[in-house]
Amino acid sequence: MKLFGIPNCDTVKKARTWLADQQLPFDFHDFKKQGLDRDTVAGWLAQQDWEVLVNRKGTTWRGLPDERKAAVTDKASALELMLEYPSVVKRPVLLDAQQQVHVGFSDDKYRGIFKV
Template sequence: MTVTLYGIPNCDTVKNARTWLESKGVAYAFHDFKKAGLTPALVDGWLKQVDWEVLVNRKGTTWRGLPDQRKAAVADAASAAALMLESPSVIKRPVLVCNDTTHVGFSDASYQQIFNK
């Protein structure tokens, strides 16, 4: 099983997901997308499986800090991808890719279902 967790290390939700994975003995790679960056191919891959409106965190401080004109310009997957590449902090975290399937966010129940643990 190949598991990669994408996020930012100081994000509480990412910390919770990492703690959950470690407590269940799930081996995973962590990708800090602020430090390691994102590629258009990676974001496009996520967008093939997850709606852009799920990936863009409109409740976060990064989104709220954007000018209204910039927010209004995010109207489809292509414009959302451009924003995510420009400002990775706007991505809802964490993004978990497990066996080529993309999951967004964290909850104990959802991870139990993903990993059957």
């Protein structure tokens, strides 16, 4: 299992704490430091809609020029945006043991994923 995010993000912190409290082992990938590769993001986009993965409420999105935002209209353009600006990805992204992609965190959501 792998959790992708940024360590100082509050939602990522909550997800990491929740997984640790449930004694669920996971690898953490800091995509601010380690980056994101095309295959990883394309894999996410194969399972999740680009509009779920691109955080249009965050500061990174809001800081983009309007023409850059307007250019994000499909999976391909969203992929390029996420590779260029990893912090525009909604966090955290969890790749579970069955290789299913889950975006975001809430206690109820993770309880449902892990049946606890």
